[in-house]
Amino acid sequence: MSHARTRTRWRLALTATALLAASFLVPPPVSATPVSATPVNAAAEDATDYAITVDPKATGAKIDDTMYGVFFEDINRAADGGLYAELVQNRSFEYSTADNRSYTPLTSWATTGTAATADDDGRLNARNRTYLALGAGSSVTNSGYNTGLSVQEGETYDFSVWARADGSAALTVTLQDADGELAQARRVTARGGWARYTARLTATRTSATGRLTVASGSPAALDMISLIPRDTYKGHGLRADLARKIAALDPGFVRFPGGCLVNTGSMKGYDEESGWERRRAYQWKDTIGPVEQRATNANFWGYNQSYGLGYYEYFQFSEDIGAMPLPVVPALVTGCGQNQAVDDDALLKRHIQDTLDLIEFANGPVTSEWGKKRAKMGHPKPFGLTHLAVGNEENLPNEYFERFKQFRAAVEAKYPDVTVVSNSGPDDSGSTFDTAWKLNREANVDLVDEHYYNSPQWFLQNNDRYDSYDRSGPKVFLGEYASQGNTFRNALSEAAFMTGLERNADVVKLASYAPLLANEDYVQWRPDLIWFNNHASWNSANYEVQKLFMRNVGDRVVPSRATGTPSVIGPVTGAVGLSTWATSAAYDDVKVTGADGTELLADDFSGDASRWTHTGGGSWSVQDGQYVQSDEAAENTMVSAGDPAWHDYDVHVKATKKAGKEGFLVAFGVKDTGNYYWWNLGGWNNTQSAVEQAVDGGKSTLVSKAGSIETGRAYDIDIKVRGRQVTLYLDGQEWGGFTDDKPAEPFRQVVTKDKKTGDLIVKVVNAQAVDARTAVDLGSAQVRPRAEVTTLAAAPDAVNTETATAVAPVASTFSGVARKFTYTFPANSVTFLRIKKG
Known part of the structure; x- marks a missing residue:
């Protein structure tokens, strides 16, 4: 992602x-x-x-x-509270303020009597550090996800808890909502050291606001409190309605686990002696084995993940729906705005060995070290892994590719039948994309993973994107794509684009819309393919298009043509604008001149800013003869001036970054708040600059280059608009340009x-x-x-x-x-x- x-x-x-x-x-x-x-x-x-x-x-x-598949990333609470059927949130009391400022070990829990969390030598195990000490006559209640625990009348739910007691402790398990009991209470008795206790609850009513309570008559330590529906997809612990919707697509592959989870955070992972580093990149060995021994991790998207849905479950689900598994492992170059190359040779070698171990876990015989672990989890038969991707959207192509080559060499030496997939960065074009593709071509890479999220107009314009790709070069894995919305209009544009994917099936070998799932109460990203809450799920319009294509692919393209x-196409028209994104900046000496030399606008801010209309956020004011946006947190603070009918003109602006994460934005062709072009200088955490086009709020990148903006330096920005041709100048030097004339x-x-x-x-x-x-x-x-x-x-x-x-x-x-x-x-x-x- x-x-x-x-x-x-x-x-x-x-x-x-x-x-x-x-x-x-x-x-x-x-x-x-x-x-x-x-x-x-x-x-x-x-x-x-x-x-x-x-x-x-x-x-x-x-x-x-395998032409069409799905991409699963734990974003929008897609795993815990989503595809993973566990109903209890924070079941192991591992939430922490170190992961999320609003979290504590008792997030989603309410206690009565004497109850406190502890992290000491009495813990359940080294990876499950925090537990709850419950006093005599005390209780603890979990509120689940969204509105509460969702249960269906007549359905059975499996309760379990790990408990420890000096002597014995009678634990009473109840399930209720505001209207009363939802299932007959159950009792289990904990004795001695840590052990797992179970009970079965059958719902007597349907409710989406349930609460699970465990009360103890004597002092007891509790951990891993769980409630999972008996009816999960093929009995493998996944929420049945969501899994069935994914299976109904008939996908050819499943890409997992990310996305930004793969290459953000610490690459060091878990350490038995010192514990674990918070905010770790997703590492597969953390996610297998008994669930009570799996490490909890902070999710890049702002919440915690329990790893109850781990690599074994991903492989199993892929097998259950007849899809090829396609895991993604970190390449030790962080992405998603972090953009750092980890320079640690020993750590790199460890990750390469972890990747070889992953292939053995998937394919190895039961006599091998990791094949034996797979068999112990219940699957002696190999999963048949054939493809594996290294890295995700790295914005440092040279650093990434040096590491990728070492991964590929190691895999090819030991597992020559496994295809190792590279990538081309986070966008559909630009300097990172061009450099990455050059490196991939030179190294004769098998598959290159492309990602892009663009406006519907871009998808309608770029049906021919792959017509000109080299037929003898690396093939394309379109691992993430979507137009920016879930209306039928978005789905139509994606469908139009997919006809081009199929026409070029000799180049585009794999394609998956992204993201797959969104919990409506925890949305970090939209659009999404399948939406859900704790009691229902529904297909987006985009889903219906994907399903129609996936279930009617065919085996070969029959050449055809259409009128x-x-x-x-008229000229680029619109007013001009100034904006910032998570940055404070100052603007001065704005001039707009027609192609014939006519002065359309001149403002040195020696007076007020009455010519400018404030349509975005932020805090704008005239200070010392400059127009200053001073809010460093505000995003898209657009102010605009001029006539939406303007065309064929030159824009000059002097801009200075004062503070913040990025640079500044100068807009042209501004029609309204959702329709404009802007030159984004120092965007993407001040790592690159690009011209983006917004149409009804959805943006597409037209041209981009790596580069950053210095704080405190005044830059001269000039934009020349002629017809549909735009040329951009930075400090008097031509920076680039484009012709936006594609119907x-x-x-x-x-x-x-x-x-x-x-x-x-x-x-x-x-x-x-x-x-x-x-x-x-x-x-x-x-x-x-x-x-x-x-x-x-x-x-x-x-x-x-x-x-x-x-x-x-x-x-x-x-x-x-x-x-x-x-x-x-x-x-x-x-x-x-x-x-x-x-």
């Missing part, structure tokens, strides 16, 4: 007027009259808006069974063939507000007249929620198939036609 700024949903306007406002005009297809959204069979020579021509005799790219949508094509298609059934699968995305009457020419293909049709169609702003499913597939049949036929694809739709072989 890229630790970029949280970006608001981008509402792609698909009417001509709205697109013109976004500087792109994509008019409706040139149909003289409105057409019905109902499929129409007509003569091929009838007037149509589009034409799709298929060449069944030509051979297209082979599509691997496009006429487009008219956002709303009509995309791809055709594949299912080898097993012989079906032709015609996949069409119509991401515009009008129907698309289309002539389809199947060439010499022998086909039956009846096709199975699956359609996703909804309003662009439609969003699925817990209580309303606005976007769902509709199945139908179409009886008008011939070698040449006409079909009308509804407005704002994704349509799959499965055409039977004749």
